Amino acid sequence: MIARGESGAQRALIAASFVSRIGNGLFNAAAVLYFTLVVHLPATQVGAGLTIAGLVGMAAGVPAGNLADRYGPRTVWLCAVAVQAVTMAAFVLIDSWLVFTLLATLDRLGASAAGAAGGALVARSGGDRPAAFRARLRTFVNLGVVIGTLGAGVALQIDTRAAYTTLILANAASFVGAGLIGLLGVPDYRPLPRPAEHRRWSVLADRPFVVFVGLYSLMGLQYQVVSLLLPIWLSAHTDAPRWTVAAVYAISSGVCVLLQSRLGAKVETPRQGGRAFRLAGLLFLVSCPLMALTADVPAWVAPVLAVLAVVIHSVGEVWESSAGFALGFGLAPEHAQGQYQGLFGIGFEAGQALAPIVLTGAVLALGQTGWLLLGVLFAALGLAGPLVASWGERTRAAAREALPATD
Incomplete structure (x- = not known):
C-alpha cells in the first residue's frame, strides 16, 4: 500500500492520520x-453542548497555526493530539451536562489546533509531488473512517455501557498511536524565516484566500448531503427500501476511497484547483436534481x-476536496x-455547523425546489473557483515583484 517515491515523513503522516x-x-x-x-x-x-464546543473550538485554529509557524508544526501538533487523547478518555467519566460541555469544548479546541498544525506538517512534507501525497493522505483518511x-x-x-466505553477508549488510544507515529516518523521541522511585514493575523488581509475560504465553507455543505439530507429525503419522501440509506453511504465512501488518489494527484496548482472546484460544482448541479427525482419514481x-x-x-x-488542497495550500x-x-x-x-440548519430547514422545507436551488448554489460557487484562483496567483506574483532585489 506504500506508493513509490513516498518519503518516511509522508508515510508516517499517512499512517498517523489513518490510525x-x-x-x-x-x-x-x-x-x-x-x-x-x-x-x-x-x-x-x-x-447545545456540542454547539458550544464547536463554536469555541474554532477559535483555536489561527492562534495554533501561528504557534506552529513560530515554534515548528510537529511540537504544536503533538500537544494538540495529547489534549485530544486525554479529553476523549475523560468522556467515560462524564456525569453532568457541565462536565460534558467542558470536555467537548477542550476536545474541539484540540481538534482545531491539530488541524492547523497538521496542515502545516502536510505542507512541509509535500515533497516533489505534493498533490499526489495529499490525495493519498485523504484516501487513507476516508478509509480509516469507513473501517x-x-x-x-x-x-x-451489543448496546451496553461497556461496549460504548470501549469505543471511546479506543478513540483515545488512536490519538496516542497517531502521536507516537508522528513523534517517531515525522521530522521536527524548524520554523521558516518570516518577512518583516508578517503579522499574527496576516491571513485576514489576504483577500483572495479569505474569499476562497468563504466559498469552500459554503461548498462544504455538500459533505452532509449524502450523510444527512439524502437519508431523510429517502425515508420521508420516497418508497425506496430502507437498506437504500446504508447502500448509498457505503457507495459514496467507496467511490471517494477509490478515486481520491487517481483524480487528486492531477490537481497540483491553484489554477488547476480552480478548475477542479468548477467541475465539482457542475457535478453537484447534476446530482442534486437526480436525488430530488427519487420521490417521483417507483x-x-x-x-x-x-x-x-x-x-x-x-x-x-473528490474534485472539490482536491481543489481545497490545491488552493488552500497553494495560496498560503x-x-x-x-x-x-x-x-x-x-x-x-x-460551514459544517451551518449545514444541518440549511439542509433540513431550508432545502427540505422547499422540497424538490430546494434540491434544485441547492444544485444551482453549488454550481455558482464552483464557477467562482477559477476567478479566485487567478486573483490569488496575480496578487502573489505582484507581491514577489515588490520584494527588494538581493545579491
Missing part, C-alpha cells in the same frame, strides 16, 4: 447514543436513481502555512 481516523469513525458513529442512552443527557442538552464506522456497528449491536427505481446520483456526487466530492505562504490552515479549518467547520 486516528479509525478512532474517529469508532467514536462518531456512537457518540450521540452514548451521551443520551448511557450518560442519560437529554438530546437537547447534547446538541472505524464498521467497527462501531458491532458495539451498537420503489424499485428509487434505489437505482439514488445510487447514480450518489456516484456523481461523490466524484464531485510557506512561512505561514499554520496560520492559513487555521483559518481554512475555521471556515470549513463553520
Whole structure:
C-alpha cells in the first residue's frame, strides 16, 4: 500500500492520520447514543453542548497555526493530539451536562489546533509531488473512517455501557498511536524565516484566500448531503427500501476511497484547483436534481436513481476536496502555512455547523425546489473557483515583484 517515491515523513503522516481516523469513525458513529442512552443527557442538552464546543473550538485554529509557524508544526501538533487523547478518555467519566460541555469544548479546541498544525506538517512534507501525497493522505483518511464506522456497528449491536466505553477508549488510544507515529516518523521541522511585514493575523488581509475560504465553507455543505439530507429525503419522501440509506453511504465512501488518489494527484496548482472546484460544482448541479427525482419514481427505481446520483456526487466530492488542497495550500505562504490552515479549518467547520440548519430547514422545507436551488448554489460557487484562483496567483506574483532585489 506504500506508493513509490513516498518519503518516511509522508508515510508516517499517512499512517498517523489513518490510525486516528479509525478512532474517529469508532467514536462518531456512537457518540450521540452514548451521551443520551448511557450518560442519560437529554438530546437537547447534547446538541447545545456540542454547539458550544464547536463554536469555541474554532477559535483555536489561527492562534495554533501561528504557534506552529513560530515554534515548528510537529511540537504544536503533538500537544494538540495529547489534549485530544486525554479529553476523549475523560468522556467515560462524564456525569453532568457541565462536565460534558467542558470536555467537548477542550476536545474541539484540540481538534482545531491539530488541524492547523497538521496542515502545516502536510505542507512541509509535500515533497516533489505534493498533490499526489495529499490525495493519498485523504484516501487513507476516508478509509480509516469507513473501517472505524464498521467497527462501531458491532458495539451498537451489543448496546451496553461497556461496549460504548470501549469505543471511546479506543478513540483515545488512536490519538496516542497517531502521536507516537508522528513523534517517531515525522521530522521536527524548524520554523521558516518570516518577512518583516508578517503579522499574527496576516491571513485576514489576504483577500483572495479569505474569499476562497468563504466559498469552500459554503461548498462544504455538500459533505452532509449524502450523510444527512439524502437519508431523510429517502425515508420521508420516497418508497425506496430502507437498506437504500446504508447502500448509498457505503457507495459514496467507496467511490471517494477509490478515486481520491487517481483524480487528486492531477490537481497540483491553484489554477488547476480552480478548475477542479468548477467541475465539482457542475457535478453537484447534476446530482442534486437526480436525488430530488427519487420521490417521483417507483420503489424499485428509487434505489437505482439514488445510487447514480450518489456516484456523481461523490466524484464531485473528490474534485472539490482536491481543489481545497490545491488552493488552500497553494495560496498560503510557506512561512505561514499554520496560520492559513487555521483559518481554512475555521471556515470549513463553520460551514459544517451551518449545514444541518440549511439542509433540513431550508432545502427540505422547499422540497424538490430546494434540491434544485441547492444544485444551482453549488454550481455558482464552483464557477467562482477559477476567478479566485487567478486573483490569488496575480496578487502573489505582484507581491514577489515588490520584494527588494538581493545579491
